Amino acid sequence: MRNPLRYAGVAVRDAGPVGLGALPMGMAFGVLVAHSGLAWWWASVISGLVYAGSLEFLLLGLVLAVAPLTAVASTAFLVNVRHVFYALSFPLHRIRGAAGKAYGTFALSDEAWAVTTRAGAASWPGGRILGAQAVIHAYWAGGATLGALAGSRVPDGPAGLDFAVTALFVALALDALREHPGVPTPLLALGCALLARLLCPGQLLLAAFGLFTAGLVVRHRWTGRTGGASRA
Secondary structure, eight states: OOOGGGGHHHHHHHHHHHHHHHHHHHHHHHHHHHHHTSOTHHHHHIIIIIOOTHHHHHHHHHHHTTOOHHHHHHHHHHHHTHHHHHHTTSOGGGOOSHHHHHHHHHTOOHHHHHHHTSGGGTTOOHHHHHHHHHHHHHHHHHHHHHHHHTGGGSOSSOTTGGGHHHHHHHHHHHHHHHHSOOSHHHHHHHHHHHHHHHHOGGGHHHHHHHHHHHHHHHHHHHHHHHHHHHHO
């Protein structure tokens, strides 16, 4: 595999806008760590080794509450099960070497998926993909460290910082909608979320993703049949 460092400059440009969004979100997590009573370096450890975005915010609360391991494991599964669907379109096959594939899998975040699966990234080599992932990872972990170090300067009970993850998801969704304009897919996603909320409120994320995947499969087959009928 080619050395990813050769793509360092271009990786910063590739991941720049999304990475700059991950930086304040990481800082928000760092501030919460500082106000939780943990040492500041825990923000660096969690963001660097766990690197799970929204799960880190939940994990912090579970750790402080001394939650059972089963609760931690089930929460991690339900929150991160979406990465199974991300992996279906993530270009892992372009990354060579066991170490590269291992890091590419580990660093498959929402932001990395959005950057590496857009239309302009279809021809990126593996080194460039890993470079973009590493830059986003560095923004997140660096932001968490800065937030934890500066956390003592932020007033107690920083309200609204846990909304940073939701705000980033909204920004990523809007960016994807601009790249692939169309109303049916967002409406399908919204309908699946509402239906999951009614049917399975305790497992909303897993149920919503399952319904959304099933809906996409049905839509794909339906459009394939209608397209074939029109050509006939």
